[in-house]
């Protein structure tokens with residue numbers, strides 16, 4: 049297995065707030081990982097390091113390597129990783145159709161601007177196919193802005209899949225979705241894992257950890273509290289420590305649930 053992401057001795061800030069100090073993390077290609085942590089733990093910041101929205105502090109021996117390189121080009125990054133996040137969902141304007149949102153994945157942009165034209169005819173066909181493969185063909189001409197949160201999230205999944213990336217990175221994929229929309233999305237993620245794709249799923253809900261996930265990283269206050277096989281890391285003791293509240297953990301058919309301990 050080759051290495052997808054290597055973070056070495058990294059310090060990183062969001063505004064004036066230092067989120068990471070001396071952080072080390074390695075993710076291999078094809079791994080199926082959940083990064084679990086409470087609000088403010090640094091999950092979104094970690095994803096921003098990965099998609100090059102923010103850069104680490106320049107220090108001796110500190111680096112973020114993607115596919116073994118510190119200078120990966122944005123085009124190559126898109127081939128490797130498909131991103132789905134709230135920020136992306138909130139960034140789309142009122143005029144884009146669902147199909148255009150998916151097509152915009154080809155140019156790695158939020159929307160389609162005049163400088164992106166002419167697009168290849170093939171791009172629209174491929175985008176339509178991506179929507180069809182996720183059961184969303186009927187939404188193609190609808191304005192993205194007029195879709196429900198769950199429909200928007202699935203259209204963004206189609207956008208993330210446009211380059212058939214080896215890894216999908218998702219930030220709280222079921223946030224704001226009703227129970228059936230959440231299950232539908234989680235089933236789709238399972239299907240993508242079954243195709244052999246890697247997944248990095250950032251969340252504060254253990255319920256989002258699909259059975260396909262093999263490794264779990266617990267993140268608290270910018271530090272890794274635990275990192276290892278799912279069955280070892282998802283323990284009541286570690287999760288109670290992570291969330292600073294006594295918790296009871298149960299598992300049913302590979303899905304987990306947390307409750308406050310009596």
Ligand SMILES: Nc1ncnc2c1ncn2[C@@H]1O[C@H](COP(=O)(O)OP(=O)(O)OP(=O)(O)O)[C@@H](O)[C@H]1O
Nearest residue numbers: 062063064065067086087088089090091092093252
């Ligand atoms: N733009 C910003 N300016 C200043 N501080 C920020 C900014 N964005 C995030 N932070 C701070 O950085 C820390 C990590 O935030 P981050 O969003 O990465 O956490 P998170 O684990 O994704 O949280 P959540 O689960 O609530 O989304 C928090 O203390 C947060 O307040």
